[in-house]
Amino acid sequence: MSVNGSARGGLLLSQSVSTPSKLLASPAQVDGKAVLITGCDKGFGHALAKQLHAHGFTVFAGCLLAVNTGHKEKELESIKSDRMKVLQLNVCSDQEVAQAVEFVKNNLKEPEKGLWGLVNNAGVSAFGEVEFTSIDKYKEVADVNLWGTVRVTKAFLPLVRRAKGRVVNITSMLGRMASPSRSSYCVSKFGVAAFSDCLRQEMYRWGVRVILIEPSNFVAATGILTPESIEAQAEELWRGASKTVQEDYGKPYFTRQITLMKSFINSGLKDMSLVLNDITDALTSKYPYTRYNPMEPHWRMRLHVITHLPTAVADWLYIY
Ligand SMILES: NC(=O)c1ccc[n+]([C@@H]2O[C@H](COP(=O)([O-])OP(=O)(O)OC[C@H]3O[C@@H](n4cnc5c(N)ncnc54)[C@H](OP(=O)(O)O)[C@@H]3O)[C@@H](O)[C@H]2O)c1
Numbered sequence: 211m212s213v214n215g216s217a218r219g220g221l222l223l224s225q226s227v228s229t230p231s232k233l234l235a236s237p238a239q240v241d242g243k244a245v246l247i248t249g250c251d252k253g254f255g256h257a258l259a260k261q262l263h264a265h266g267f268t269v270f271a272g273c274l275l276a277v278n279t280g281h282k283e284k285e286l287e288s289i290k291s292d293r294m295k296v297l298q299l300n301v302c303s304d305q306e307v308a309q310a311v312e313f314v315k316n317n318l319k320e321p322e323k324g325l326w327g328l329v330n331n332a333g334v335s336a337f338g339e340v341e342f343t344s345i346d347k348y349k350e351v352a353d354v355n356l357w358g359t360v361r362v363t364k365a366f367l368p369l370v371r372r373a374k375g376r377v378v379n380i381t382s383m384l385g386r387m388a389s390p391s392r393s394s395y396c397v398s399k400f401g402v403a404a405f406s407d408c409l410r411q412e413m414y415r416w417g418v419r420v421i422l423i424e425p426s427n428f429v430a431a432t433g434i435l436t437p438e439s440i441e442a443q444a445e446e447l448w449r450g451a452s453k454t455v456q457e458d459y460g461k462p463y464f465t466r467q468i469t470l471m472k473s474f475i476n477s478g479l480k481d482m483s484l485v486l487n488d489i490t491d492a493l494t495s496k497y498p499y500t501r502y503n504p505m506e507p508h509w510r511m512r513l514h515v516i517t518h519l520p521t522a523v524a525d526w527l528y529i530y
Contacts, residue, residue: 226488226504234487235265235494243373244268244318244325245493246310248301248362249332250286251275253432254380254425254485258329259286261486262493263294267327270314272299274332301332301358307365314369324372327493330359330379330402335434336394337471341455342447342464348394355398360405367418374417378492379406380485383426383509387516390529391467410500421492424513425485426505427478435475444468479506 245262249255250271259271271286273296287296297313300306315321334354336347359379370377384392385399403422410420429435448456448464456464484504492498503510516524 226484226502234490237266239494239496240266242266242268242319243327243375243493244270244314245327245329246270246272246314246325246366247329247331248272248299248358249274250296253331253434254428254482254489255329255331256286257482258331258486258489259294260289261490263289263291265490265494266293267493268293268319269295270310270317271296272301272310272332273297274300299332299362301330301362302353304361307361310362311365311369314366318369322372324375325366325369326373326375328363328366328370328375328377329489329493330362330377332358333380333434335429336443337391337435337440338394338443338447339391339459339467340393341459342451343394344450347446348397351394352398352401355395356401356405359402363405363409370418371413371416375419376493376498377406377409377413377418377420378423378489379421380423380425380489381406383424383503383505383513385422386424387513391471419492419498420500421498422501423485423488423492424501424503424505426503426509427474428482428485428504429475430478430480431482435471437472437475440468440471440475444471 245267247255247259247262247269250259251273255271259269263269271294273286275298286294295313295317297310298306299310314325318325332354334351336343336351338347363377363379367377379402381399381402382395384396385403388396388400406420406422413420444464448461451459488502488504492502503513505513512528515527
């Protein structure tokens with residue numbers, strides 16, 4: 211295994227593994243374990259469900275619209291295997307989360323041994339400068355990304371504690387470094403990071419590992435934002451802004467920001483395997499890292515600068 215780091219142990223390190231997925235998990239490491247993943251309709255969640263299933267895990271694939279659409283969950287269901295279980299799971303719904311817990315309990319081979327892994331992956335993305343972003347938008351993004359993660363985690367922790375298992379939360383590099391025009395998303399992801407850090411400290415005594423995955427820009431690989439969704443959000447931002455804000459910022463400036471956002475979504479990594487492999491490592495390694503940073507070197511450098519240098523220096527380098 212080739213690891214871009216020095217040592218493991220889950221205390222201080224943030225790393226990324228670069229191993230081909232076929233070598234990541236041995237049958238002994240998987241050993242009949244089960245994992246619940248949220249947000250499996252598409253993107254990372256969908257691909258991860260397939261990868262973990264291929265490694266031998268029993269996968270509970272939570273899908274937002276599992277019951278009533280032709281989404282990709284049909285593809286997961288078509289994997290005719292008693293280790294791939296697709297279930298309806300809106301992370302914003304107390305009722306659906308409670309039903310999901312019952313479903314998992316009823317379908318675990320040995321429920322008394324608990325659930326090995328919970329991957330909080332479901333998420334939405336948004337952009338827009340503070341003065342253009344409505345309170346409703348802040349709430350809408352936090353509802354899924356932050357409160358959804360908290361709700362699902364609290365509901366499944368008793369099962370994960372039984373197994374002395376793993377909680378793997380997908381945050382973002384934007385859960386560690388702020389960015390102009392991304393406050394609604396950053397607020398939600400910084401919140402998940404804070405929640406995960408507190409939970410990690412509480413869970414040591416239970417033998418449960420709490421791990422953060424902080425990907426950079428994989429929008430081109432997953433489609434969490436598309437040119438169409440950017441246009442729709444831009445329309446909403448401009449319409450929702452007050453006259454004063456519209457006049458002070460001006461349409462040409464606003465349009466330039468939207469163009470920048472469109473170029474951002476095309477500039478990232480188009481292959482999501484770095485993320486999938488890091489999540490797999492987090493679930494299978496005896497000594498997982500606390501934070502994984504699947505990202506290109508330039509983002510890794512920026513993350514280190516922002517984390518370790520004075521804020522004014524980092525802002526001078528990257529923002530002014
Ligand atoms: N892609 C990136 O560049 C990137 C970078 C850093 C972090 N992330 C994080 O990675 C995670 C997965 O993102 P992705 O890029 O794979 O996005 P994606 O392709 O849009 O997938 C997100 C999934 O979450 C589902 N979802 C949305 N709201 C939900 C809810 N209320 N309950 C349950 N599921 C819900 C979506 O369902 P529908 O398809 O039905 O809407 C979709 O299946 C997110 O947490 C995201 O913030 C992504």
